[in-house]
Amino acid sequence: MKVFFSDFFNVTSKTLKDYGAFNVSLINDLPVFIDPFLLFASKKKEYRALHDNMIAYLAFLRDKSKEGVISPGLVDHWFRFKEVKQNWLGFSKSGNNGSGLGKEFAAAMNDGLSTIFTDFGKEKITKGSHLEKICLIKDGVGKDNISDFTTNLIKGFLCEYTQEFALKHMKSNRTKNVQVNHAFFDYKSERWESKAFTLPYIDGDYVLLTPRDILTKDDTWINRQGLLGEFDGLVDAVPNEQLRAQVGSYFLRNMPTKPTKKDRARAKSRTIAKFPQLIDLYIRSKEDDKDLAKTMSAANLDEVESVLVKRVGELVDILISKKAFYETPGDTLEEAAKRVQYLKQVVENNDGYRFFWTAKGEPISRETDLHVIYRLTWFASQDDLNAEVNNGRGPVDFKISRGSKDKTLVEFKLAKNTQLEANLRKQVEIYEAANETKKSIKVIFYFTVAEHSRVTGILKKLKINVGPHLVLIDARKDNKPSGSKAR
Numbered sequence: 001m002k003v004f005f006s007d008f009f010n011v012t013s014k015t016l017k018d019y020g021a022f023n024v025s026l027i028n029d030l031p032v033f034i035d036p037f038l039l040f041a042s043k044k045k046e047y048r049a050l051h052d053n054m055i056a057y058l059a060f061l062r063d064k065s066k067e068g069v070i071s072p073g074l075v076d077h078w079f080r081f082k083e084v085k086q087n088w089l090g091f092s093k094s095g096n097n098g099s100g101l102g103k104e105f106a107a108a109m110n111d112g113l114s115t116i117f118t119d120f121g122k123e124k125i126t127k128g129s130h131l132e133k134i135c136l137i138k139d140g141v142g143k144d145n146i147s148d149f150t151t152n153l154i155k156g157f158l159c160e161y162t163q164e165f166a167l168k169h170m171k172s173n174r175t176k177n178v179q180v181n182h183a184f185f186d187y188k189s190e191r192w193e194s195k196a197f198t199l200p201y202i203d204g205d206y207v208l209l210t211p212r213d214i215l216t217k218d219d220t221w222i223n224r225q226g227l228l229g230e231f232d233g234l235v236d237a238v239p240n241e242q243l244r245a246q247v248g249s250y251f252l253r254n255m256p257t258k259p260t261k262k263d264r265a266r267a268k269s270r271t272i273a274k275f276p277q278l279i280d281l282y283i284r285s286k287e288d289d290k291d292l293a294k295t296m297s298a299a300n301l302d303e304v305e306s307v308l309v310k311r312v313g314e315l316v317d318i319l320i321s322k323k324a325f326y327e328t329p330g331d332t333l334e335e336a337a338k339r340v341q342y343l344k345q346v347v348e349n350n351d352g353y354r355f356f357w358t359a360k361g362e363p364i365s366r367e368t369d370l371h372v373i374y375r376l377t378w379f380a381s382q383d384d385l386n387a388e389v390n391n392g393r394g395p396v397d398f399k400i401s402r403g404s405k406d407k408t409l410v411e412f413k414l415a416k417n418t419q420l421e422a423n424l425r426k427q428v429e430i431y432e433a434a435n436e437t438k439k440s441i442k443v444i445f446y447f448t449v450a451e452h453s454r455v456t457g458i459l460k461k462l463k464i465n466v467g468p469h470l471v472l473i474d475a476r477k478d479n480k481p482s483g484s485k486a487r
Contacts, residue, residue, distance in 0.1 A: 003027055003316060005088075005207065009174050009200055019165055021209040023305070024088040026202065027375070031368060032089050032304055033147035034154075036131045037221040038214045038297060041290035046157075047214065054153045055129045057185060077192065081152040081182065087208040089151075089215070090144055125280035127287050132222035136272070136279050143220045156183040159197040162209040166200050176201035217300035221293040227282045231268045234278045237285075247275050303358050315355045315373070318346050332400045332408040333439040337468050340410070340443055344473045348480075356445065356475045363447035363475065370412045370445060408439040415446035415455040415472075424462055442470045449476070 004023050006013045016023045024030060039051040061078060064070055070078070083090065123129055131153075132146055151158070159180055166175045175198050183195035199206040219225065227234075235251070238244040254267040272278050286293070346352035355373070356364045364370060401407045413420055424442070446452045455472065459465070466472055 003313060005200075005209070008202055009170055011169055015169055016165075016209075017212070019169070019209075020211050020213065021161075021165060022089075022212045022215055022301070024207075024209070026088060026207065029088050029090045030304065031372065032215045032217050032301065033143050033220070034089070034150045034210065034214055035143075035216040035220045035293075035297060036146065036150045037286070037290070037293055038216070039150075039154075040128055040130065040287075041221075041293055042213070050154050050157055051128075054131055054150065057153060058129070058131060058134070060187065081148065083148050084151045084155055084158075084208065086206055087151060087158065087210050089210065090147065123280055125277070126283045130222055130283055132220055133279060133283060136222070136224050136227050136282075143216075143218075143223065146220050152182060155180070156195065158208045158210060159183060159195070159199065161211065162199055162207070163197045165209055166198060170200060174201065175199060176206065178206050180206070212301055213294075213298070215301050216297040217304050221290075221297075222283055222286050226286075227272065227279065228265060228268050230282055230285070231272075231278070234281050234285075237281050238277065243275075243277070247271060247278070250274055303360070315346065315352060318350055318352065331439075332406050333441075336400050336408045336410055336441055340441055340471050341468075344471060348474050353475045353477055353480060356447075357477060364414075364445070367412055367414055367417070370414070408441065411440070411442045413442065413444050415444055415451035420444070420455065421458045421462070424458060424464060440469065443473060444471070445473050445475050447475050447477075452476075 002008050004013070004025050005011075006016055006023050008026050013023050022032065036051065036054065039047045039054075042048060064074075064078070131150065177196055177198050178201065179194050179196050180199075181194045182192045183197075184193055185191075186193050197206075199208070201207070235244065235247050238247055251267055251271045254270050256263055259267070343352075347356065356370075358364070399407060399409055411423075413423060417423070444455055446455055452472075452474070459470075464470060
């Protein structure tokens with residue numbers, strides 16, 4: 001069964017890894033991102049040159065922002081970019097179509113460059129300039145936005161990197177000479193221009209490879225949550241005593257008498273906006289730990305490759321041996337239910353539990369990873385599988401549909417989820433009404449005895465029975481028979 005780049009283009013995963021490229025899934029995006037800090041921290045001259053070029057472009061935007069109001073058309077061309085879906089990275093769990101960089105991101109960039117960060121590119125506290133700095137001032141601009149923006153700015157390099165691999169390791173009938181939009185920026189015309197490259201080609205589109213050593217699984221090394229989390233230490237680190245007192249005083253004035261967690265976060269955000277020197281102090285501390293950034297990113301990427309690449313490939317092989325998993329019996333509810341039961345059987349009785357544990361011996365801790373795994377095992381179906389369907393009442397994990405009258409909803413949850421009880425009590429009923437269907441399945445994974453006790457206690461309290469439409473999957477590794485310990 002073809003799932004990853006190596007499968008579709010008949011190259012070995014070792015060849016990709018030796019080249020330094022990440023073996024992406026061509027079924028749906030994997031949850032990894034390009035971190036621009038890894039370009040800055042790299043010992044490779046070509047990476048540092050890419051980072052310098054990114055900063056030069058931001059300096060160009062800064063100068064244009066300082067000149068005055070930029071026309072909407074130029075804001076779109078200079079600040080708003082589509083997601084580079086051809087690298088198959090990011091948040092999308094169904095296919096590779098992300099949202100890209102919208103008006104909110106463009107507005108945050110333009111406003112930040114024209115007001116708070118007018119010294120961008122000329123910082124005195126930090127060792128260098130950083131794209132991420134623009135996004136530290138505003139909530140809602142996260143790693144996916146940073147990664148998308150970075151990917152667009154280095155798109156020409158990614159094309160050259162992939163072209164070199166394709167010409168060296170791939171058959172010519174699996175590549176195509178394509179004109180790639182937004183390949184480089186011409187400072188004379190002040191326009192993004194296209195360029196032709198020979199790239200892997202499949203299903204009417206080209207594919208881009210990305211070097212492993214610029215990717216991260218979790219947040220970018222410089223991120224807003226980290227800034228807020230280190231706020232107190234940053235205030236203490238302000239070298240000027242008078243300025244330090246002003247920062248502390250301003251923060252306290254923005255706090256109510258009995259502050260909540262949200263009040264504290266709001267006061268921190270206002271203080272950071274008022275005293276952007278705190279941002280430079282935070283960035284300098286992250287620069288000083290650049291070797292740790294590289295080490296942690298490499299370890300996190302190894303975990304992704306272990307769980308979501310190697311082990312999912314093995315899981316698909318097991319499911320292939322059970323032909324009924326990829327057949328279509330009856331309506332969508334029957335098909336979804338049967339696939340869940342096969343998945344349960346594989347996890348509990350066929351060594352499948354190990355696919356949900358990391359190389360460090362830790363269980364999958366995020367529901368998003370469960371969703372990716374389920375999507376990777378589902379794709380060989382005639383049905384329409386949509387992830388994160390949102391009908392105005394919150395997203396549901398998956399909606400399987402066969403025409404307008406046959407729809408089934410599937411929700412995946414971890415037993416440790418703090419909102420599990422509330423979810424079980426009302427969420428599915430809300431989703432069924434929103435999606436105009438009465439068919440749904442809830443799947444709950446547990447990894448310890450305590451988690452199993454918790455979920456069974458909740459079910460007992462709510463008087464809900466386990467059955468075809470509410471399935472518990474035992475992913476424990478301490479209660480499996482000795483025959484299932486093969487690795």
